[in-house]
Each structure stands twice: as C-alpha cells, then as structure tokens.
Amino acid sequence: MMTAQLLSGKELATKKREQMKEKVKDLVEQHVTPGLAVILIGENPASQTYVRAKQKACADVGIYSRLIERPESISEEELLQEIDQLNDDPAIDGILVQLPLPNHITEQAVIERIAPEKDVDGFHPISIGKMMTGEETFLPCTPYGVVEMLKEAKLPLEGQHVVVIGRSNIVGKPVGQLLLNENATVTYCHSRTKDMRGLTTQADILIVAVGRPKFIKVDDVKDGAIVVDVGINRVDGKLCGDVDFDDVKEKASYLTPVPGGVGPMTITMLLENTIQSAQQRK
Amino acid sequence: MMTAQLLSGKELATKKREQMKEKVKDLVEQHVTPGLAVILIGENPASQTYVRAKQKACADVGIYSRLIERPESISEEELLQEIDQLNDDPAIDGILVQLPLPNHITEQAVIERIAPEKDVDGFHPISIGKMMTGEETFLPCTPYGVVEMLKEAKLPLEGQHVVVIGRSNIVGKPVGQLLLNENATVTYCHSRTKDMRGLTTQADILIVAVGRPKFIKVDDVKDGAIVVDVGINRVDGKLCGDVDFDDVKEKASYLTPVPGGVGPMTITMLLENTIQSAQQRK
Numbered sequence: 001m002m003t004a005q006l007l008s009g010k011e012l013a014t015k016k017r018e019q020m021k022e023k024v025k026d027l028v029e030q031h032v033t034p035g036l037a038v039i040l041i042g043e044n045p046a047s048q049t050y051v052r053a054k055q056k057a058c059a060d061v062g063i064y065s066r067l068i069e070r071p072e073s074i075s076e077e078e079l080l081q082e083i084d085q086l087n088d089d090p091a092i093d094g095i096l097v098q099l100p101l102p103n104h105i106t107e108q109a110v111i112e113r114i115a116p117e118k119d120v121d122g123f124h125p126i127s128i129g130k131m132m133t134g135e136e137t138f139l140p141c142t143p144y145g146v147v148e149m150l151k152e153a154k155l156p157l158e159g160q161h162v163v164v165i166g167r168s169n170i171v172g173k174p175v176g177q178l179l180l181n182e183n184a185t186v187t188y189c190h191s192r193t194k195d196m197r198g199l200t201t202q203a204d205i206l207i208v209a210v211g212r213p214k215f216i217k218v219d220d221v222k223d224g225a226i227v228v229d230v231g232i233n234r235v236d237g238k239l240c241g242d243v244d245f246d247d248v249k250e251k252a253s254y255l256t257p258v259p260g261g262v263g264p265m266t267i268t269m270l271l272e273n274t275i276q277s278a279q280q281r282k
Numbered sequence: 283m284m285t286a287q288l289l290s291g292k293e294l295a296t297k298k299r300e301q302m303k304e305k306v307k308d309l310v311e312q313h314v315t316p317g318l319a320v321i322l323i324g325e326n327p328a329s330q331t332y333v334r335a336k337q338k339a340c341a342d343v344g345i346y347s348r349l350i351e352r353p354e355s356i357s358e359e360e361l362l363q364e365i366d367q368l369n370d371d372p373a374i375d376g377i378l379v380q381l382p383l384p385n386h387i388t389e390q391a392v393i394e395r396i397a398p399e400k401d402v403d404g405f406h407p408i409s410i411g412k413m414m415t416g417e418e419t420f421l422p423c424t425p426y427g428v429v430e431m432l433k434e435a436k437l438p439l440e441g442q443h444v445v446v447i448g449r450s451n452i453v454g455k456p457v458g459q460l461l462l463n464e465n466a467t468v469t470y471c472h473s474r475t476k477d478m479r480g481l482t483t484q485a486d487i488l489i490v491a492v493g494r495p496k497f498i499k500v501d502d503v504k505d506g507a508i509v510v511d512v513g514i515n516r517v518d519g520k521l522c523g524d525v526d527f528d529d530v531k532e533k534a535s536y537l538t539p540v541p542g543g544v545g546p547m548t549i550t551m552l553l554e555n556t557i558q559s560a561q562q563r564k
Contacts, residue, residue: 108417125411132410132459133451135390159474167462169415177414180449180470185481187469188462192441199467 004248004255007228009145012152013264016272017061023275024062027282034278035064036094036120036270037086041079041105042072047098054096057267063274064091076105080113087115093277094120096270117280120273123170131174134181138273143175145265146207146228147182153254155205155226158183163203165189165196165216165242171209171230179205196220214244218251226254230262286530286537289510291427294434295546298554299343305557306344309564316560317346318376318402318552319368323361323387324354329380336378339549345556346373358387362395369397375559376402378552399562402555405452413456416463420555425457427547428489428510429464435536437487437508440465445485447471447478447498447524453491453512461487478502496526500533508536512544 024034036058040051051067058065068082079101086095095118101107116126122140130137150157162184166172176186184205189196191210200206200220208216209230221227231242241258249255256262306316318340322333333349340347350364361383368377377400383389398408404422412419432439444466448454458468466487471478473492482488482502490498491512503509513524523540531537538544 125415125417126407127411128414129407129410129412132414132455133407135407159476161476173414173459173462176470177455180455180472183472183474185469185471185475187467188458189467190462190465192465193467194441194443 003250004227004252007149007153007226007254007256008260009149009256009262009265010260012149013268016148016268017057020061020271020275023279027275027278028062030282032278032282033062033064033091034094034275035066035092036096036274037066037068037089037092039068039070039079039082039086039095039097041070041074041098041101044100047100051098054267054270057271058274061271061275063271066092072102074102074105076109079105079110083110083113087113087118090281092118093281094118094270094274096121118277120270120277122174122273128169128174132177138276139178139269140170140174141266141269141273142171142230142262143178144269144272146175146230146262147178148269149228149256149262149265150205150226155254157205159185160204161185161187161202162205162207163187163189163200164207164209165200166209166211166230168209172207175207175209175230208242210242212242213240214242214247216243216248218244218247221248221251223251224253225251227252227256228262229256229258232258232263285532286509286534289431289435289508289536289538290542291431291538291544291547292542294431295550298430298550299339302343302553302557305561309557309560310344312564314560314564315344315346315373316376316557317348317374318378318556319348319350319371319374321350321352321361321364321368321377321379323352323356323380323383326382329382333380336549336552339553340556343553343557345553348374354384356384356387358391361387361392365392365395369395369400372563374400375563376400376552376556378403400559402552402559404456404555410451410456414459420558421460421551422452422456423548423551423555424453424512424544425460426551426554428457428512428544429460430551431510431538431544431547432487432508437536439487441467442486443467443469443484444487444489445469445471445482446489446491447482448491448493448512450491454489457489457491457512490524492524494524495522496524496529498525498530500526500529503530503533505533506535507533509534509538510544511538511540514540514545 122138164176167190180186205226207228213233229241229243404420446458449472462468487508489510495515511523511525
C-alpha cells in the first residue's frame with residue numbers, strides 16, 4: 001500500500017515567485033515595470049477576495065497593479081471603453097477582468113475587447129486558438145500551472161494517458177490540449193460520460209476539475225496514478241478538493257493537496273504572463 | 283458477422299449542394315452573390331487539382347469564385363497585400379489560401395492576415411478559439427463535414443466514446459473538440475500513444491486521420507463501432523483510406539468509404555461557410 005507523494009503547488013509557487021522578483025528587478029532597472037490592471041465590477045465578496053489576492057501577489061514580486069473598481073450598474077459600453085483605455089496605456093502589460101460579470105454585460109464581448117498582447121488570462125479567442133495549435137501565446141493560468149507542476153516534479157508526460165474530468169473553457173478543455181501538445185494521450189470525461197470509472201481507472205495522470213467535493217474516490221483511480229485536483233470547494237467552512245484526499249492518497253503515487261496544490265499556481269502563472277508581456281514590451 | 287452500412291459523404295454532399303443552389307439563388311435575387319477567392323501560389327500539381335475542384339464546386343452551386351495565381355517567387359509581403367485587398371473587396375465573402383506555401387513564406391502569418399469574417403477555412407486562431415469554446419464561427423471544413431455526416435445518419439453522439447487517431451491542427455484536434463461540444467467522451471491518440479489498440483477497441487466512434495494507408499485493421503475496432511476514415515492515400519495508383527476497408531467492414535456498424543466518404547464533405551462545407559459569410563454580409 002502506497003502513500004502518495006505530495007505535489008505541492010505552494011512550494012513551486014514560492015520558488016517561482018522568488019525567481020520572478022529577480023526578473024522584475026532586472027526589468028525595473030531597464031525602466032520597464034510590469035503592470036497589471038484588474039477590473040472588478042460590483043461587490044461580489046468572492047471576487048473581492050480573489051482580486052485582493054492578485055494585488056497582494058503582484059506587490060510581493062514587484063509588479064505594479066492597478067485596481068479599477070466600477071459599480072454593478074456600469075454599462076457594457078462603459079466597460080469596453082475602460083478596456084480600450086487600458087489597451088492604450090503604456091504602463092499596463094496585462095489586463096484582467098474579474099469574472100463573473102453582471103448579467104447585463106456579455107462576458108465574451110468584454111474578453112474579446114482586451115488587446116491579445118495584454119490578455120494575460122489567456123481567455124481571448126486568439127490566445128485559445130494559438131494555444132490549441134501550439135503557437136506561442138499567453139496560456140490560461142490554471143492549466144498552465146498544472147503543466148508546470150507536473151514538469152517540476154519531472155513526471156513523464158509523453159505517451160502517458162491523461163484523463164481530464166470536466167470540460168470547462170478555462171480548465172478542462174485547455175489542460176487537455178496543453179498535455180496533448182506535450183505528447184500525452186488525452187481523454188476528456190464529463191457529466192455525460194458513460195462508465196466514467198472505466199476510464200478514470202485507465203489514467204496514468206488524472207486531472208479533476210468538476211467542482212464537486214470529494215467526487216473522486218479510491219476506486220476511481222489506478223494504482224500508482226498521478227492525481228491532480230483542480231477543485232476548490234467549501235464544505236462545512238473547510239476547503240476541500242474534487243478528490244477525496246484521504247481515500248485516494250493510499251493508491252496514487254502523486255497527489256495535489258487542497259489547499260496548497262493547484263490553487264497557488266493560478267495566480268503565479270498570472271504573474272508570469274504579466275512579466276512575459278512586459279518583456280515583450282521592452 | 284455484420285457488414286457495415288456505408289456512410290456516404292458523396293450522397294450527403296450532393297444533397298447539401300442541391301439545397302445550397304436554392305440558398306444561393308435567393309441571395310443572388312437579393313443582389314448578394316456569394317464570392318470565394320482562392321489564392322494559389324506556385325505550380326504544385328496536387329494543389330492545382332484541389333483548387334480546380336473547389337472552383338468547379340463553386341460554379342455548380344452558383345458561388346462566384348476568383349482564382350488568384352501567383353508565382354512561387356512571390357514575397358510574403360506581396361502575398362499579405364493580396365490578402366488585404368481581398369479583405370476589403372465587397373465581392374469576396376471567403377478567402378482561401380491553398381496550402382502548402384513555399385518555404386520562404388510563414389503560413390501562420392498568412393492565415394492570421396485573413397479577416398476572421400472571411401476565414402471560411404476556419405484556420406484563423408480566432409476561429410479556432412471560438413470553435414473550442416463553442417461560440418459561433420466558421421468551422422474547419424473537414425471536421426465540420428465529419429460531424430455533419432454523423433448527424434445526417436442520426437447516430438447518437440452524446441455520451442458516446444469517440445476515439446480520434448491523429449492530432450493535426452486541421453483535422454484531429456478540431457474534430458475532437460467539435461464532438462466534445464456535442465457531449466461525446468473524447469480520446470485523442472497519436473504516434474506517441476502506448477497501447478493504441480487498447481484504446482481504439484473501446485471506441486463507439488473511431489475517427490482515423492493519420493495519413494497511413496490501411497493503418498486500422500479489424501482487430502483495432504470494437505464490434506459494431508462507427509468508423510470514419512479521413513485518410514486519402516494513393517497506393518499503386520489507387521486511392522485508399524487509413525482504414526483497411528474490406529477488413530473492417532465485417533465488424534463495424536457504419537463505415538465511410540474512400541473515395542466517396544469524408545472527401546466530398548470537405549469542399550461542401552467550404553461552400554457552406556462561404557454562403558454563410560455572404561448571408562452575414564447581407
């Protein structure tokens with residue numbers, strides 16, 4: 001009976017952020033301070049928490065961050081104009097619109113208005129298209145973070161059977177494409193999949209992004225599998241992932257904890273994209 | 283022992299083109315003649331054949347087609363200028379650059395220069411990005427044709443396990459994404475996949491796009507599977523697919539022939555995209 005090694009996103013995030021401080025210092029010496037604009041509409045408490053975390057992370061590594069708070073009542077046209085201004089602002093290398101947006105605003109229109117060269121979230125169709133064909137572009141932060149964690153642990157990807165559960169546009173679909181580009185064999189499962197267990201138990205690497213607490217149990221996992229838990233759920237005031245950690249850890253060879261797994265990598269890759277954008281500006 | 287029903291792309295293409303004639307007639311009456319520009323660089327005989335076939339298909343349904351032939355020696359800048367002109371030309375609804383291009387020209391730069399609203403090949407990163415997230419856009423012609431064939435035969439897609447062999451940017455990757463958006467469970471296999479047969483024999487729907495003659499044999503296929511052969515290979519002067527037709531037909535429930543399977547659908551969906559573009563112009 002095996003006990004999984006932890007894949008700690010927290011540790012890798014700390015390491016990467018230390019390296020970023022040096023990169024940012026170099027850029028600042030060359031009079032290029034990386035700048036991230038974060039647009040927050042309304043007063044959703046979860047969004048406020050995420051935005052504060054992003055601002056704090058920017059400050060920690062020396063990235064200039066600008067918070068643009070606007071009321072729930074803002075019109076789509078006004079929001080688009082804010083984005084136009086940021087697109088033209090030479091102090092801003094990355095633009096992030098905190099989702100979700102109020103119902104009267106079309107998210108897709110907003111995302112598509114961001115200049116692709118400042119699309120550090122990687123959600124613009126151009127970024128997605130280039131990601132899919134393997135061209136250089138800003139990669140979406142969570143999938144990018146997952147791939148970085150697997151690479152940091154020197155886990156082989158080529159020829160490995162990756163099973164992704166969940167097919168959201170921001171996690172499931174892109175993480176599958178990124179790993180396909182790394183020469184993995186990739187299976188996408190989701191709510192309509194028949195015999196999901198028959199597929200998850202074939203996975204060398206199982207990536208779970210469904211948003212259902214402790215959805216994956218020990219019987220869903222192959223002996224020695226690498227299990228990456230992208231879920232963050234709150235149950236009785238405690239955070240837990242989509243994987244039943246205590247159950248699965250006896251069978252998996254590697255496992256990400258929640259919290260401290262994929263979570264810290266998402267913001268880290270946002271910082272990375274912003275710095276990369278600033279380097280391109282230079 | 284079963285003998286597969288034929289999935290005839292040829293028949294569906296004929297049916298669709300008849301319907302298109304009516305649509306085009308309506309558009310012409312409203313003074314909107316759909317127009318397709320085809321750019322052919324150099325004298326590659328295969329490219330010349332494809333381009334002629336596209337022109338002929340346009341003529342058959344009443345689409346105006348304009349052939350722009352330029353010598354192998356054209357510079358990238360000159361080619362980009364040709365595209366700019368077509369982007370601005372109100373008589374042109376679709377622009378197709380016949381690939382491959384000479385080595386001194388960057389294909390990606392050329393593809394990205396085509397205005398997305400005239401990208402009837404569906405190869406622009408914006409088109410690919412939107413396809414992936416399920417937004418309305420021009421779909422790449424071959425994958426689009428495959429999905430149309432499956433739908434025409436009223437074959438269920440939701441919850442079916444689709445295994446795609448091959449992960450090219452123009453067939454394998456997009457056909458998987460389109461079927462994922464149709465609620466199929468999707469597995470991508472390719473040259474680096476270990477135990478490919480272990481996966482192909484699980485497929486309810488097997489889509490083969492590898493460019494290797496008769497690569498898929500009866501033992502690679504599950505009893506009653508639907509097998510779609512995207513390959514077109516020439517062996518001893520005869521066309522054959524990536525599937526060993528005579529071998530597999532005894533086990534599959536549905537099977538596309540080569541020729542007369544997916545092939546005729548590709549040009550048909552190009553016509554469809556061009557007409558759709560003209561309708562949007564109107």
